[in-house]
Amino acid sequence: MGQEFLNIMDPEDVKKIIDDIPTNKRVEKILLGDSLNRVIAEDVRATINLPPFRRTSMDGYAVIAEDTFNASEDYPVSLKLIEVIGAGDVPEKKLRSGFCTEVSTGAPLPSGTTGVVMVEFTESNNAEILIYESAAIGQNITKEGSDVKEGELLLPRDTRITPDKIGVLSAIGMKTVTVYQQPRVAIISTGNEIINPNDKLTYGKIYDINSMTISSAVKACGCIPVHTDIVEDDYSALKNKINEFKYVDLILTSGGTSAGTGDVLREVLDDLGEVIVHGVAVKPGKPTIIGRLKNDEGLKYLFGLPGNPVAALMVFRVFFAPFLMKMASISTLTHSNNNVQTLKLSRRYRPARGRLHYVLVKIEGINAIPILKDSGAISSLAEADGFIKIPKNIEILEKGDSVQVFQLVDF
């Protein structure tokens, strides 16, 4: 009955194999308003000076600084108001000694201005302005290009676009931005027992879970999931389906990877290319497969997840998500390191022998409570807040032991 696994591999070796798979980067131009969380694909240089003109950083009066050098609380200097300039206005009158212009924050400064006195240190008496403070040369003036000069590097390629970075690009009037394309990942659920949502559940069948969970996880990794119908556990059906997707960047299958009777993925991969991983020493997730495809179009690799939904998501998280994020040019750091917490194990736990064991946990306060269900239990997905990793050489974890919990925040 069935085939044996080719060669159960160490998880670190599998990670290395995945890490060595080359990724193709393509770029596209999109609207800035659609660019949140995307990644800039080329250096962006300033096309204008910022600020684009000399302006005041305060509400007050533009003056010739020398006019105010003797001003003090007790002996104010009196200047004649010649113009009022709001933000967006254009000053028409040049400043001369003895005169001043009222300016609002952000307004351009009349030529001749060498300082701005804040409104708090002045008193207005119709067209006569009393200045109670001596203005230093350059005071409250922001020079043209003092923030960023035309031609200067604004954002280097590979910058992730946050609202702040959108602000930087908006400042130079950009409407579109060149970003890396989001890789397309086809998701194929295989199995004679699985049916589509809303279909009538007949005896022996179960609803498809992996199409939905894996495509959501693919999205969370910055890639575009491409759906397809459920494929029966049949050599030709599976081979034809894979051949339909030669244009995508990666295929993810689930099911059809264990050593059981109905498992045809390995046969198909042997024919379309070669199996480079079949079986990993982890629990859950032993029946994980990686195939390299002979194909002149884009598609070069297929990652096969176990059919069991809990195992499929765990293998996806641990082995495949970092690769998808790399394809999508998203730094994996922002997605993982922030989500690790050190908690106390709520009870004694005996892990699997000889395999790296991933255990789903529920978080309650400072406690990590292992979920003691078998990996086929859907309810463990409902309860889990995170997971812990137990290396294969650990025999037992005691109640109260410190464990690193990887939170399931993003996927």
Added chain:
Amino acid sequence: MGQEFLNIMDPEDVKKIIDDIPTNKRVEKILLGDSLNRVIAEDVRATINLPPFRRTSMDGYAVIAEDTFNASEDYPVSLKLIEVIGAGDVPEKKLRSGFCTEVSTGAPLPSGTTGVVMVEFTESNNAEILIYESAAIGQNITKEGSDVKEGELLLPRDTRITPDKIGVLSAIGMKTVTVYQQPRVAIISTGNEIINPNDKLTYGKIYDINSMTISSAVKACGCIPVHTDIVEDDYSALKNKINEFKYVDLILTSGGTSAGTGDVLREVLDDLGEVIVHGVAVKPGKPTIIGRLKNDEGLKYLFGLPGNPVAALMVFRVFFAPFLMKMASISTLTHSNNNVQTLKLSRRYRPARGRLHYVLVKIEGINAIPILKDSGAISSLAEADGFIKIPKNIEILEKGDSVQVFQLVDF
């Protein structure tokens, strides 16, 4: 020139005022495939048993356990194979003593089965199967409903939808899910000096930054930004624009909030309702305004951000984002606590006197490097990785002091 701030308030008092603003929750039904990161608005109960039928958890042979009680490595028991059942198949033959059925993981079990022997402990000889291990009653059998029983609570309302939770909902064949609606937030940039992207930059004008940054930040908080044209700093223009948006859940404006000449927002708010906050003791962000509107439709509040983009984003983050997330039923915990790091200040820093001071920092290794630009500098948005909070009573921070850095991961 201009009006004074009504009453500069303590930031904690402003947070309390915002926290007390009631939020309206509406629900909607959406496709499960579109529900990633949304929040479930009603308790979801299982509509079927999980698993829906009694099945095997291993590849092997369904047996009557008693038949195998004497089996051992040396004295195998021989059983006759009567049927082969793969996952998705329906068994047709009832098991009787002396017989067995080959079953693949996930396959339904023939009636009469009381145990499953793993394939590893058997040997097949055509229709004769040698059993080398005694099967306990119930061994490797997953009972119907043993994971989840029909009617049982699967996911409580207010659960955030991750790929795992999508898996749980898929398991019962759900195609749509009832979630909280995403609140609509209108974004209005005001100012005579700001122009749209791609428009020709004339003297005295600058490109609009806040429309883009604030709407991206609104998205990151789980709300839907509603855009509009730039509004001039003019009483009627602003009043008409606010009246256009009576149907949204909140208006966010930027600009027009400081005490300068051209500032009309406060006047408009006085007429449409009342100003409840005008001026907060923080740097940057002093000119922050909150208005309560008299309106029979949905809209009841307007939050006014400073015009300066750096200040606008900071005030949004610190004061308004938690409220938007609350409106969107997103737990603020997942979005903030994970993103705090303790780092060393790279240099001595003297904060603002008498105001809580938010300082943007660049992160390099274990160091937080304060960005020493004035809050009008766009380039600080390009460089910043996070910010630190310096309470108003701190006179100076020394080089090497530990600081809590809030990372700008999400917005």
